[in-house]
Amino acid sequence: MSRGNKIAAFTMVLLGVGIFAFEMRTVNVHAAIHTLATMNLWWLLLALLVMICSWVVESFVVRMFVEHDGERLSFKAAFRVPLIEQLFNNITPFASGGQPAQLVALMQAGVEGGRASSVLLMKFIVYQFMVLINFVLTLVIGFNQVASKFGPLALLIVFGFVIHVTVIVGLLLVMYYYSFTKKLVSWFVHVAGWFVSAERQRRLQAKMDEKIDTFYAESLHLKQAKAKVFKAAALTFGQLLLYYSVPYFVLRSFGIFHVSLVDVMVMHVMIVMIVSLFPIPGGTGGAEYSFKTLFASFVPGPAQLVLAMLLWRFLTYYLGMLLGGIALAVTPDRMYLTERKKME
Template identity: 75%
Template sequence: MSRKNRWAVLIMVAIGVAIFAWEMKGLNFQQVWHTLNHMQLQWLLVALLVMVGSWVVESFVVKVFVEHQGEHLSFQAAFRVPLVEQLFNNITPFASGGQPAQLVALMQAGVEGGRASSVLLMKFVVYQFMVLINFVLTIIIGFNRVATHFGALAWLIVFGLVIHVVVIIGLLLVMYQYHFTKRLVSAVVWLCGRFVGEAKMLRWQQNMDEKIDTFYAESLHLKQEKKKVLKAAGLTLIQLLMYYSVPYFVLLSFGLGKVDLVTVMVSHVMIVMIVSLFPIPGGTGGAELSFKTLFASFVATPSQLVLAMLLWRLLTYYLGMVFGIGALAVPAKRMKQLENAKKN
């Protein structure tokens, strides 16, 4: 890990500590201690296993896309990919560092760079489609609850949904309306270029053309690999459902047995949608505020709410950073067939 990334980790941890110190300062510490002493730790263990399990399932998505014609990617190498992704998603704005980090992890495992880019692109497309499906179902099931009690957050959720829909429409346009998309993007770049100068406009145009051409070429693989795509979509759905269920088991650890799994998962999906709008790594600040706002109705006391928020954040954010740092320290095992091919 570079020095810059080490500083990013330290800064995000320091901000997290500051946020929880601020939240804890107004609490009755006797009540906090009483809450901790009466926690049902078996449910917290389930929450931990579910979180780790979501990364395990994602590693099988990686294997589905990577393995081809007898190639075998070890589970260790595949599992390393989502862990590295977690680390760099969590320390970069808008999770922008996750894709490059996964690319490096796959190349270290012996996957050729161009093919690794193809794998990650297919994985990204499948993930975005499954996220959108979850968001739409969430809006249908639980938006009225949020709109009724938390009007301001409702608009953020709608905005987050719109952004994801635009991303999906853009991907579909490239896949099925390649020439129209290039003309449309050229027109948009030309309009923007009137305000930034011709030289910058030409750089933007070249960059966008390269990205569109790359995605279109890889989208042809998606169309040819329908079985892989369907299998990866099913696994991604399981991965997301496991991740969205984490706060449910955290709440159960406080003895809140009357909480409803579907309602909690819907609320968690909405938090993820809101957090995706914040440029700060991990949506720090916005994530905690959203959790407190959406889950306050489930929790009986302020101490339970703050502790639940702390445990949820540790499991869904900081745990990924810890595992990711550990993954960087372990060399990736290379694909077997690639090694045999080199010997021959």
């Protein structure tokens, strides 16, 4: 982990502490202590297990895509990948560091670089599709309820939806309309050339062509491995459901029993969609504000609301950073051959 990444991680922790301290300024200290003393730790433990299970399921997706011609990753090596992804997603703007970090983690486990890139690209495609499906379902189920709480900020949810749809449409265009997509992107680059130098335009065109060609080549693999893709999609859908359910168990730990699991998951999906629009790593600030805004009507007291926000944020954000840092220090197992492959 580079010095810059360490500084970024430390900065995000300090920023989180600052936000929590700011939120606690109006909370009665005795009420907060009483709330902590009377909370149900079993529900909190369940929230922790659900969060860890979501990473475990993601590690199964990694193993599934890596497995090829008798070669497999151990669970230890596969589980290390989503944890390292969490760390670098959470300390980089728009989670831009997660993909490169996963690539390095797979290569450290003995996966060849080109194949590791292919695995991550397939994983990314499946993940984006499942995020979109979850988001469409939540829009149908509870957008009006969320919009009534957010007011004008609900437009951010719509904007996030448009961005995800645009990404999916772009992926589908490359997969099924390769030539048309190259011409379309070339036209956009040509327009961009009106505002940049010819050399910069040339480099941009070459970079976009390379990315489109790479994705198209991997999309052919996806079409040939439909059974594997469907299994990965089902696992990813389950992984997301586990993740979206975390705040429900956090609220139950504070004795809040009148909440619906579906309602809480819908609101968590909306929070995640809004947070993804913030350039600050982890959407820090926006995430906490969104949580307080959406869940204020469910939580009776300010002490419970702030503490619930803190525990939710720790489980879904800071825990990933902590475990990701530990995973970085662990030497991964190398890929191995299955018994059947050894006998061949």
